[in-house]
Amino acid sequence: MAEIVILITLLIFAHMYVSRGISLMQGQEANLIFPYPCDSTKVTLQQSNRLPFYRSTDGSSLSLPDSQAQRFEVKNVINNGSCSLDLTIKDLVRDDEGTYILFVYKDGEILSDHIHRIYLKVNYPPDKAFCVVGEDYDRRWVAVDCTANAGSLTGKVECFQNGLLMPKLTDPALTGSLLKQTIIIRKSQPAFCCYFALNVNKSRCECDDTVLFQDGNHRKDPCPTITTQMSTESMYQKADNLMITTSLNSKDYPLSSTNAMKITRNEVNAILIYSFVCMISVCIYSIVIVIIKYTYYKLVQNHTNSNVASECPSTIMTIVDNDNDGECAMEKLNPNREFEDVYGKLKTVDV
Structure with a gap:
């Protein structure tokens, strides 16, 4: 004892x-x-x-x-x-x-x-996820409400269609030992949903806790063999999934796929406006350069004419009557003549 x-x-x-x-x-x-x-x-x-x-x-x-x-x-x-x-x-x-x-x-x-x-x-791993089809998200997408006993490991519910991961509508929420999460899937093909523990390796090929939209024309296979046709379809589906995911992560959550397209159009409009402003700026710059050049040309011309008036006693109208005055006027009105005289003198010094 x-x-x-x-x-x-x-x-x-x-x-x-x-x-x-x-x-x-x-x-x-x-x-x-x-x-x-x-x-x-x-x-x-x-x-x-x-x-x-x-x-x-x-x-x-x-x-x-x-x-x-x-x-x-x-x-x-x-x-x-x-x-x-x-x-x-x-x-x-x-x-x-x-x-x-x-x-x-x-x-x-x-x-x-x-x-x-x-x-x-x-x-211990979580129990299998149980998913049911909820309300329509839009014309092509529907919400799926999933629950699972979380076990001792934290995790999340994921759904695959045609080998692609579907976007989530809500984050996993734990109530006691029960985990709840809502996923968005397409109505057009079978969906395979399951619970994934965060630190447990599990491939999408093992994801078959719940199968939705299963019919006689589709084989129950969460990991289909990729064909050329499926590869082409996946390319468009990835873009569609990205658009839905962008919509879910936007400020106005939740949005539909139509609103996601509106965001894209606004971005295109912004690019067009920016391009138009750049084009107008270039045009204004070109006009300013032309005005400056024209103003400079007129100033040079006026300066040359003033020199002619101060050095020649007779006006241009007397060129016919006075050969000497005519030659003076001809020389002053020729802006290249002064340069030629200076160049001739420099050449003489070199000789």
């Missing part, structure tokens, strides 16, 4: 400490190693607050229910002065989860310094 009281007290005391833990998926195999002093007289192994299922004094026999007896194996390993109990659990199930505790005895006394605990976390 006293031993039972001490054991319960130690169990309560043991739960005050953080145990070393290991996390595995349901169906995997667990290997837990519990070292202990080789000079001990007795060791026991138990799961959480249950009675010990292994006692070293009983040999290799285990006190386990039938559901665990064929999957549990304990080996007492002694190697080079080191001793340990090696626990192997095959094909893990949810009931295997818990804290496994090793108690070490010497001369009938528990060695509290050598109590060893390992917490085993058994993650």
Whole structure:
């Protein structure tokens, strides 16, 4: 009786400490190693607050229910002065989860310094997703409401059509252990929906929890063989899916595919307006350049005429009567003559 009281007290005391833990998926195999002093007289192994299922004094026999007896194996390993109990659990199930505790005895006394605990976390995959057709989203698309028991792993519901992932209408929402999510699918072909755990590898070929719009003309296959025709159809369907996804992610959520097309037209109109403004700017710049050139030309011409008037005593009207004045006027009215004179003088200096 006293031993039972001490054991319960130690169990309560043991739960005050953080145990070393290991996390595995349901169906995997667990290997837990519990070292202990080789000079001990007795060791026991138990799961959480249950009675010990292994006692070293009983040999290799285990006190386990039938559901665990064929999957549990304990080996007492002694190697080079080191001793340990090696626990192997095959094909893990949810009931295997818990804290496994090793108690070490010497001369009938528990060695509290050598109590060893390992917490085993058994993650189990979610149940299959159940999906039903909801309200029409638009003329070609319909909403699908899906639910699933989330299990111990977070995840989401996904639907495929013709090998393509369909857009989601809502994010996954967890209510207790039940996950809910709404997906958008096309009405024209079968849809394959399933639950995907975030850290579990699962291909779309395994996605067949719920099949919608299935008829005799379509084979139940979530992973169809890609043909040339299907490849061409997929190209258009991807564009259609992208348009729906853009609509769902827009500010005016939720929108229809028609509104998504309006967004595209507005972008085109903006590009046209920008191009028109650029063209007008170029035209205005060209006109300004022409005006500046014309103004400069008139200023040069007026300056040349003023020089002619100051250096020649007679006007251009007297050119016929006065040969000398005529020659002066001819020279001043010719803007290239002054350049020719300067060039002639420079040439003479060179000679």
